[in-house]
Amino acid sequence: MPVNRNALIRYRTIDTCLRNKYKKWTLENLIDACSDALYEYQGIDKGVSRRTVQADLETMRSNKLGYNAPIVVTDKKYYSYSDSNYSITNIPLTDQDLQVLTEVADLLKQFKGFNHFSDVTEMVSKLENKVYVQKTSGISAIEFEKNDNLKGLEHIEIIRKAIISQVVLCITYQSFKARQASTFCISPYLLKEYRNRWFILCESHQKSSPLLTLALDRIEGLEIASNELYRENKTLDLSTYYSDVIGVTKTPGQADCEVVFQIDHKNAPYVITKPLHHTQKLIDKNPEGKVFSIRVILNYELERELLGFGCRIKVLRPRILVKRIQENLAEALECYLNTDEEGREASIFG
Secondary structure, three states: OOOOHHHHHHHHHHHHHHHOOOOOEOHHHHHHHHHHHHHHHHOOOOOOOHHHHHHHHHHHHOOOOOOOOOEEEEOOOEEEEOOOOOOHHHOOOOHHHHHHHHHHHHHHOOOOOOHHHHHHHHHHHHHHHHHHHHOOOOOOOOOOOOOOOOOOHHHHHHHHHHHHHOOOEEEEEOOOOOOOOEEEEEEEEEEEEEOOEEEEEEEEOOOOOOEEEEEHHHEEEEEEOOOOOOOOOOOOOOOOOOOOOOOOOOOOOOOOEEEEEEEEOOOHHHHHHOOOOOOOEEEEEEOOEEEEEEEEOOOHHHHHHHHOOHHHEEEEEOHHHHHHHHHHHHHHHHHHHOOOHHHHHHHHHO
């Protein structure tokens, strides 16, 4: 059953009271203790009703939350635990609890690079330790995609804070095409993840002030530029900026278009269950396969996505994209046609 934070505070407060053997606890004492705790932790100053605390005691006695607390009343007045060693904090975890905690710990570990999740690190360690103590065998039922060698994660937090605080950053950046790194200032607007890589949408303070999407793993240096004025975004809707694109490559004002492609019947279910884009529609069926459409901006990531299907896909339009796919496939075929198979095998196995 769902339990809200206020109820948990009351249960823990009652538990602390009943574990104190040096004081006799009346219902009024427990009401006062719960009222004080809610004021301290939640700022609630209206107190707790007698009926609420009585219901809490019954809930703790029951198996609703798995407590089964041995609460007894002596002299028809004083509350205590019949077992002096009992505490609701000592309740063993069930197998289902352990499974959930294992998966939660795995999930929380995905947020590497965000310092505002640093407080979670200790909690994750405690969860994993709790699971290990009570369950020393078995495998996880869930595994997340991750890349432990991914570069650039150390920059995420300073960029996040700069976006929130509207602070200019000075970065040293080297793209894959550049021969050497360059240093310039940016006004950061948005952090974006795509296929386990992180990018930053920003405005450069260089001449003509281009809007850039920079990969964090290509940043070689990063610091706050206190002598530069932040250029606030007043034109872009950041919540929808990437909604018409597969990946991160686009320029402001770039128009999207309808992309139509055909997938053979054997592989069509994969595209149906995992659409290439949220605009995907099934528009036709024929003996060769199913025909779909998406409305996106033409970019490198789209081409790579389509090429990944190999001979199982045929792009029908627009013509410019058909031509680009044909050129890519022709270049790929040329690589194989120019390969000396015997020499290749000798170099690999010899």
